[in-house]
Amino acid sequence: MIVVVDYRAGNLTSVKKALDHVGANCVISDDPGVVAKADKIILPGVGHFSATTTLERSGLRAAIQHAVDRGVPFLGICVGMQWMFESSEEAPAVPGLGWFAGECGRFPKEFKSPHVGWNSLACDDGSRLFRGIPSGSFVYFTHSYRAPVVSATVARCEYGGEFSAAVEQDQLFGVQFHPEKSGAVGMKILESFCVL
Amino acid sequence: MQFQQLRDAGDPAELAAAHSAAGADEVVLLDISASHEKRATLVDTVRRAAKQLFIPFTVGGGIRSLDEAMAVFDAGADKVSINSAALADPSLITRIGDRYGSQAVIVAIDAKRIRGNAKFEAYSGGGRKPTGRGVVEWAREAEERGAGEILLTSMDRDGTGAGFDCELTCVVSDAVRIPVIASGGGGDTQSFIDVFQRGRADAALAASIFHFGLRHLADLKQELQRAGIPMRWPC
Numbered sequence: 090m091i092v093v094v095d096y097r098a099g100n101l102t103s104v105k106k107a108l109d110h111v112g113a114n115c116v117i118s119d120d121p122g123v124v125a126k127a128d129k130i131i132l133p134g135v136g137h138f139s140a141t142t143t144l145e146r147s148g149l150r151a152a153i154q155h156a157v158d159r160g161v162p163f164l165g166i167c168v169g170m171q172w173m174f175e176s177s178e179e180a181p182a183v184p185g186l187g188w189f190a191g192e193c194g195r196f197p198k199e200f201k202s203p204h205v206g207w208n209s210l211a212c213d214d215g216s217r218l219f220r221g222i223p224s225g226s227f228v229y230f231t232h233s234y235r236a237p238v239v240s241a242t243v244a245r246c247e248y249g250g251e252f253s254a255a256v257e258q259d260q261l262f263g264v265q266f267h268p269e270k271s272g273a274v275g276m277k278i279l280e281s282f283c284v285l
Numbered sequence: 286m287q288f289q290q291l292r293d294a295g296d297p298a299e300l301a302a303a304h305s306a307a308g309a310d311e312v313v314l315l316d317i318s319a320s321h322e323k324r325a326t327l328v329d330t331v332r333r334a335a336k337q338l339f340i341p342f343t344v345g346g347g348i349r350s351l352d353e354a355m356a357v358f359d360a361g362a363d364k365v366s367i368n369s370a371a372l373a374d375p376s377l378i379t380r381i382g383d384r385y386g387s388q389a390v391i392v393a394i395d396a397k398r399i400r401g402n403a404k405f406e407a408y409s410g411g412g413r414k415p416t417g418r419g420v421v422e423w424a425r426e427a428e429e430r431g432a433g434e435i436l437l438t439s440m441d442r443d444g445t446g447a448g449f450d451c452e453l454t455c456v457v458s459d460a461v462r463i464p465v466i467a468s469g470g471g472g473d474t475q476s477f478i479d480v481f482q483r484g485r486a487d488a489a490l491a492a493s494i495f496h497f498g499l500r501h502l503a504d505l506k507q508e509l510q511r512a513g514i515p516m517r518w519p520c
Contacts, residue, residue: 100363107339136386203388205434205464206488207310207517227517229341231388231433270363272305272340272520 091115091283092127094149098140098168100269104133107269111276113283121152129285130156134168138193138234139180141172154186162260164282170256170263171236179234188261191237200249203233208246208266210254216243218255218262218281226274228254228266235265260285298333304495305338307502308520312338313366313436313490316346317411328360335361343391345436354381358389366436368393369409372416372423375430382431391466392427393436396420396453405453412440420453421460434464436490442470444493449476454484466490474508481514 093104095117108115108131115131118124130153134140144150157163165173172185177193196202207227212219235252238245244255246265256263262282268275301312314334316327331344344357345366354365371378371392382390395412396405405420416423424435437457439450449470458465464487467480471491480486494500503518510516 100358102359102361103363106336106361110339135388201462201464201487203433203463205388209515209517227520269339270341276339 090127091129091131092124093117093131093133094124094144094153095119096132096140096143096147096149098134098136098143100135101133103267103269104131104166107276107279108283111280111283113279119147119149121148124149124152125155127156127161129162129164129282131164131166131282132169132172133166134170134172135231136168137179138168138171138177139183140168141185142183144172150186157261160260162282162285163262165263166269167232167265167267170253170265171234173256173261173263174236177234189236189239189241189256189258189263191239193234193236195234196249203231204235204248205231207271208248210244210246211251212255213243216255216257217285218257218264218278219244220281222274222277228264228268228271228274228278230254230266232265236263297330298337301334301342302337304502305340307495308506308518309340309495309502310517311341311343311488313343313345314362315366316344318346328356331357331360331362345391345393351377351380351384355384358385364389364391364433366391366393368395369411371427371432372407372409372418375426378427378430378432382433386433387431388433390432391434391436392424392432393438394420394424394427394457395438395440396450397440398450398453403452405456408440421456424457424461424465428461428463432463434466434487435461436466436468439467439469443468445470446472446494447476448472449480449484449486449489451479451484454480454486458485458487464488474505474512477505477509478512478514481509 171193173188174185175187212224241256241258242253243257245251246254268278341363343364344362349370395408407416407418407420407423442450449467454467466488467486468490506518510518
């Protein structure tokens with residue numbers, strides 16, 4: 090069972106609709122008990138980085154860490170991926186999970202922000218998430234902050250410099266873009282996560 | 286004239302799915318009837334359309350309050366577009382943005398050239414009422430209040446297929462740091478090239494030319510890509 094974590098921060102229905110479309114067995118939950126027992130976890134996220142404080146208060150952070158420690162695959166989407174890093178300039182006092190080093194930062198001033206719209210990916214070979222997705226494929230972004238390129242980066246995007254469009258390390262996966270809004274390419278990426 | 290000649294193109298939910306399959310990057314559903322009795326129909330149409338869409342879906346037309354916006358989001362919209370209601374009460378932009386994120390709020394502006402001037406006036410009420418407000422000044426306020434994008438329609442060009450108003454588009458695009466979607470007048474391939482290059486639009490919206498089969502979306506995207514405009518193709 091895939092658990093989509095509900096922490097009042099984002100369009101869960103879009104994510105669930107997309108998962109239903111690819112035939113995944115999934116449930117939306119805000120219960121740490123359910124999350125801790127998940128076979129896979131998806132953490133969506135839209136809006137402000139500080140919304141992740143709800144995850145701390147509710148015991149969901151601990152439940153997620155517990156599941157990930159026993160090898161459960163985890164996919165963070167948008168703010169969900171940013172939270173996998175140490176912190177974000179958007180809410181400097183709010184700690185991220187710290188699974189990847191670095192802080193999420195703003196786009197350079199000369200660039201319109203948020204970065205909204207379709208943009209193309211430079212994908213690395215060998216990524217499980219991007220299997221069958223060629224470099225140059227377009228996905229949909231809407232974000233004001235971005236994660237740095239790190240050793241776990243498997244897809245990059247260019248907008249005001251290169252940033253991490255996706256990270257992947259062991260059972261940890263993160264995507265800055267919205268696969269549930271990225272048409273056929275997005276569905277394929279979600280499906281790859283679901284069949285792991 | 287341009288806002289008053291309306292033709293029935295068919296079921297919006299089916300059209301939305303068809304355009305998505307043809308390669309549309311986003312779908313915008315604007316309820317132009319926007320009368321009280323028709324609200325329930327709109328929500329049902331949104332729900333049916335959303336079921337088949339896996340690309341961004343914006344809904345607008347007569348959304349007057351946070352409650353009405355919530356009903357539309359619950360039915361499956363990713364963003365709402367507000368126009369007259371935002372002019373009447375700009376705090377609505379902020380209130381919807383606080384609840385759903387500013388990326389979910391598009392402020393739509395209907396703009397008409399002021400005769401003999403290189404300036405533009407914002408209209409409300411489906412393009413019927415001049416507001417006396419300059420479009421650039423209103424776009425800046427909308428941005429300050431938390432709008433995620435501006436949907437800018439040239440009333441002079443709308444429905445003509447004679448090309449977008451690039452002067453209008455670039456003056457607004459240069460004035461704000463949020464994306465500007467150009468609307469009104471999209472016709473031949475060159476009109477789209479112009480609005481991206483000269484108009485500095487971040488996106489372009491067209492309706493009549495696609496609904497009535499006058500242009501094939503896939504052909505247009507390929508032509509734009511060949512002209513060097515960054516374009517999602519193939520989809």
